[in-house]
Structures are given as C-alpha cells and as structure tokens.
Amino acid sequence: MKSLYVRIYLTLVALLLAFAFGSAWLFQRHIEQERGNVELAAGERLNAMAGLLKLALPPATAPRAEQAAVFADWGQRLRMPLALEDVDGKRIATTQMFQRRADDPGAIIVSANLGDGRSLEMVRTVRPPTAQAGASGPIGAGGPNARPPRADEGPWTGPWLHRPVSPGAPAVSTLAIVLVLLFIGVAVGAYPVVRRLTRRLESLKRGVEQFGAGQLGHRVDDSGRDEVAALATSFNQAADRIETLLRSHQTLLANASHELRSPLARLKMAFAMLDEAAPAQRDKLAREIDINIAELDALVEEVLLASRLEAGSAVGETHAVELLALGAEEAARAEVAFEPESDSARVDGQERLLRRALRNLLDNARRYGGPEVELVLRPVAGGHELVVADRGPGVPAELRERIFEPFYRLPGHAEMAGGVGLGLSLVKQIAERHGGSVRCLPREGGGSRFVLFLPAAKP
Numbered sequence: 073m074k075s076l077y078v079r080i081y082l083t084l085v086a087l088l089l090a091f092a093f094g095s096a097w098l099f100q101r102h103i104e105q106e107r108g109n110v111e112l113a114a115g116e117r118l119n120a121m122a123g124l125l126k127l128a129l130p131p132a133t134a135p136r137a138e139q140a141a142v143f144a145d146w147g148q149r150l151r152m153p154l155a156l157e158d159v160d161g162k163r164i165a166t167t168q169m170f171q172r173r174a175d176d177p178g179a180i181i182v183s184a185n186l187g188d189g190r191s192l193e194m195v196r197t198v199r200p201p202t203a204q205a206g207a208s209g210p211i212g213a214g215g216p217n218a219r220p221p222r223a224d225e226g227p228w229t230g231p232w233l234h235r236p237v238s239p240g241a242p243a244v245s246t247l248a249i250v251l252v253l254l255f256i257g258v259a260v261g262a263y264p265v266v267r268r269l270t271r272r273l274e275s276l277k278r279g280v281e282q283f284g285a286g287q288l289g290h291r292v293d294d295s296g297r298d299e300v301a302a303l304a305t306s307f308n309q310a311a312d313r314i315e316t317l318l319r320s321h322q323t324l325l326a327n328a329s330h331e332l333r334s335p336l337a338r339l340k341m342a343f344a345m346l347d348e349a350a351p352a353q354r355d356k357l358a359r360e361i362d363i364n365i366a367e368l369d370a371l372v373e374e375v376l377l378a379s380r381l382e383a384g385s386a387v388g389e390t391h392a393v394e395l396l397a398l399g400a401e402e403a404a405r406a407e408v409a410f411e412p413e414s415d416s417a418r419v420d421g422q423e424r425l426l427r428r429a430l431r432n433l434l435d436n437a438r439r440y441g442g443p444e445v446e447l448v449l450r451p452v453a454g455g456h457e458l459v460v461a462d463r464g465p466g467v468p469a470e471l472r473e474r475i476f477e478p479f480y481r482l483p484g485h486a487e488m489a490g491g492v493g494l495g496l497s498l499v500k501q502i503a504e505r506h507g508g509s510v511r512c513l514p515r516e517g518g519g520s521r522f523v524l525f526l527p528a529a530k531p
Contacts, residue, residue, distance in 0.1 A: 081266045085259050092251040114182065114196060121150070122184040122192045132159070132188045140165035152194065159189035170195055272300045280307065288315040332371065335364040374494040377428070378478060381501040392529050393423045395449055395456055398430065403447045406434040413450040418529040421506045426526070429502040429510075430458060432495040433522050437462040440482075441519060455508065455527040463519040472512040476500040499524065 128146055130138050136158075143156045147167035153174070155166040166174075173179055173195040180196045272293070279292035291311060294304035342357045342364070349357055395417040403410035419426070430447075437445045441462020448459040467475060467482065474480050479493040496510075499522075503510045508526040515521045 118184045126186045155193040409446040417456040419526045420529045425502045429499045433460040458524040460522045
C-alpha cells in the first residue's frame with residue numbers, strides 16, 4: 073500500500089514538472105514572438121519616418137549645417153531619439169534625446185536608409201532574446217559585425233541593429249522562479265492529500281483483514297462523499313449481510329439440532345421398547361415411530377427450505393400464479409371456508425413457495441385457532457391479500473412480530489402440539505422474496521388474522 077501512495081505522488085509531481093517545463097517553453101516562444109512583432113512594428117515606423125524625413129530634409133548635396141538645422145527642427149517636433157548620418161557613416165546631427173539614451177548599456181540603435189546614401193538612426197530600449205546574434209538576418213537581428221548599408225545597395229527594408237547589447241532575460245528568469253515556487257508549493261501541498269487518500273485505503277484494507285479473521289462485527293469508517301467512502305459503505309453493507317447470514321445459519325443450526333433431539337429421543341425409546349412389547353403395543357409403537365419419522369422429515373425439509381431462502385438460492389421458476397385457484401385448492405385440503413372477493417388474482421412468483429406459505433398459515437390456524445377458520449382473498453391497492461382468520465386465543469400485541477422469528481413459539485405451546493416454530497418464519501421469507509409482506513392482526517370477536525400481501529402481476 074505504501075508503494076501505491078508513492079506512485080500516485082510521483083505521478084503528480086512528474087505531471088507538475090512537465091507542466092512547468094511546457095509553460096516555460098510556451099512563455100519563451102510567446103516572448104520571442106512578441107519581440108519579433110515589436111521589432112517589425114518598430115522597423116516599419118522607422119522606415120515610414122525615414123521616408124517622411126527624406127522629403128523634409130535638404131538633399132544629400134546640401135551643406136551639412138543646413139541639413140543639421142532642418143534635422144534639429146524636426147527632432148524637436150518628433151521628440152524622438154534620432155540621428156542623421158552621411159554616406160561615410162559620420163553623424164550630421166542628433167537630437168538631445170538620442171545623446172542621452174545612446175550611452176545606455178541596454179540601448180539598441182536601429183538604422184534605416186534614406187535612399188540617397190544617408191541613414192536615419194534611432195535608439196530603442198527593447199532587448200533582443202539572446203546576447204549573441206548573427207550579423208545579418210530578419211528584422212530585430214544584429215551584432216557587433218553589422219554595418220550600415222552602402223549607398224549602392226538600395227533602400228534598407230528594415231531596421232539595422234548597430235550596437236551590440238548586454239545579455240539578460242529578466243522575464244524568463246522571473247518566470248522560472250515563479251514556476252519553481254509553484255512546483256514546490258503544489259508538490260508540498262499535494263503530499264497530505266495523496267497520503268490521506270491512501271491512508272483511508274490502508275484503513276479499509278485493515279478492516280477487511282479483521283473481518284476476514286473472524287471479527288464479524290467490525291466495520292470501517294465510511295465518512296465522506298468520494299469513491300473511497302462509497303467503497304467503505306459497500307463493504308459495510310456486505311459485512312452486515314454476511315454477518316446476518318452467518319448468525320442466522322448458526323441460530324438455525326443450533327435450533328434445528330435442539331428440535332431434532334425430541335423426535336430422535338422418542339424414536340430411540342420406541343425402538344428400544346419394540347422388541348419387548350406385546351403384540352397389541354407394537355402397533356401403537358409402530359404408529360408412534362411413523363409419526364416421529366414424519367416429523368423429522370418435515371423438520372429437515374423446513375430447515376433446508378429456510379436455509380435456501382435465507383441464502384437467496386433459486387428454488388423454482390417464476391411465472392404468473394392464479395391465487396384464486398391456489399386458495400381454493402388449499403382451502404379444500406385444509407377443510408376451511410374460502411371467500412374470494414375477486415374473479416381473478418394473478419401474481420408473479422413461484423407457485424411451490426406460495427402454496428407452502430398459504431399452507432403453513434392454514435395449518436397454523438387449524439393447530440392453534442380451533443375449527444372455525446376461514447380464508448379470504450381480496451384485492452387491495454397494488455396487489456392482493458390472502459387473509460387467514462381463526463377464533464383461537466389470539467396473539468399478544470407485543471409478540472406479533474416475534475412469532476415470525478425462526479423456532480419461536482408462544483409461551484405455553486407444548487412441543488406435542490406440533491410444529492417447531494419454522495412455519496411462520498418461512499411465510500415471512502416467502503412473502504419478502506415475492507416483494508410482499510405478512511402481518512398478524514387481532515380479529516373482532518376474538519382470534520387472530522394473518523394477512524399475506526402479494527403485489528399484482530405486471531401487465
């Protein structure tokens with residue numbers, strides 16, 4: 073798990089480093105492009121100014137003093153650092169601004185040909201991208217070996233960098249410092265975030281190990297709204313389900329083993345007495361043996377069915393079941409009155425399980441509710457209800473939920489009354505498996521009403 077957070081952290085740092093280098097490269101290209109644009113614009117302005125001054129200045133053959141006077145007048149009007157040179161490269165006149173800025177170590181002197189051998193110079197303060205440049209090239213290039221154009225070379229189409237400049241790139245240096253600080257800040261800030269994420273994964277791992285070691289009640293911290301919290305919530309839900317199943321199976325096994333002892337003990341006693349019994353007693357003992365074997369068979373069948381339902385195993389195919397026919401058949405078998413309030417009542421389910429649930433309710437009513445038992449089928453909102461009513465002693469209000477627990481029997485009900493307390497538990501499991509429910513209610517005039525609700529079949 074430690075290697076996981078190291079890999080995540082190193083991946084994040086590598087991405088930040090790549091971002092920093094990429095940003096620096098893009099910024100550098102942008103700076104160079106902007107400088108090129110500035111140089112191009114400056115060259116165009118200088119060429120335009122050179123054309124304007126060529127029209128305003130006296131010809132190259134005029135006296136130098138006359139040229140200097142006119143140039144000085146235009147220099148005051150333009151308020152720019154300009155200088156005028158003759159064919160030999162000697163300065164005829166300069167403006168005061170040119171004299172002040174020409175000695176600046178970072179100054180750049182650009183030149184444009186007037187077309188008659190003279191050249192116009194201007195001081196700029198924009199620094200080139202590198203300290204060393206070629207002697208010739210596109211606008212903005214220049215070097216210590218550059219020279220002014222000769223008169224026979226024609227008009228100059230761009231500025232000429234006359235003076236080498238001192239190296240330096242403060243913008244790039246500032247950007248590098250900012251990127252380094254940003255990289256360090258994000259790298260330091262990302263570590264606790266990544267570590268917190270992996271620490272929660274480590275906690276989840278320890279929780280799974282503790283649960284797998286047998287601590288079924290252990291749960292992990294599922295606070296938060298991220299994917300790790302969702303994973304922890306799913307684990308806790310699965311752990312709850314597994315714990316419930318295991319506890320249920322343990323309880324089922326313990327109760328089943330307890331219930332098996334009584335019929336087995338009676339069988340053991342009957343077989344022991346069978347050899348020494350008189351012929352008249354043998355028939356009675358044989359009937360007792362058959363009853364106990366049937367009870368054992370029913371108990372094993374109910375335990376197996378309850379176990380399969382609890383585990384969610386398939387016990388048959390689902391199809392449309394007609395409750396009207398099912399109720400009529402089971403009512404006739406149990407010899408109870410059947411009162412349907414609907415001509416048709418179809419539900420989606422497994423007929424074997426639904427028949428078992430209804431039969432358990434009817435047998436339970438006949439066993440504890442006396443002979444006056446009736447079955448009612450009625451339509452309700454969203455489905456149908458099968459109501460089994462009796463006139464027995466009823467069920468106390470505080471025990472109407474507990475009677476649906478496995479192996480629970482009401483106080484005072486002897487084992488010889490029949491049943492082991494799994495019948496109503498199976499009814500509840502079958503109802504819930506079909507999306508329904510079962511509940512116990514009092515009956516007017518005495519007795520109980522067991523209401524089995526099942527949702528209607530989908531059209």
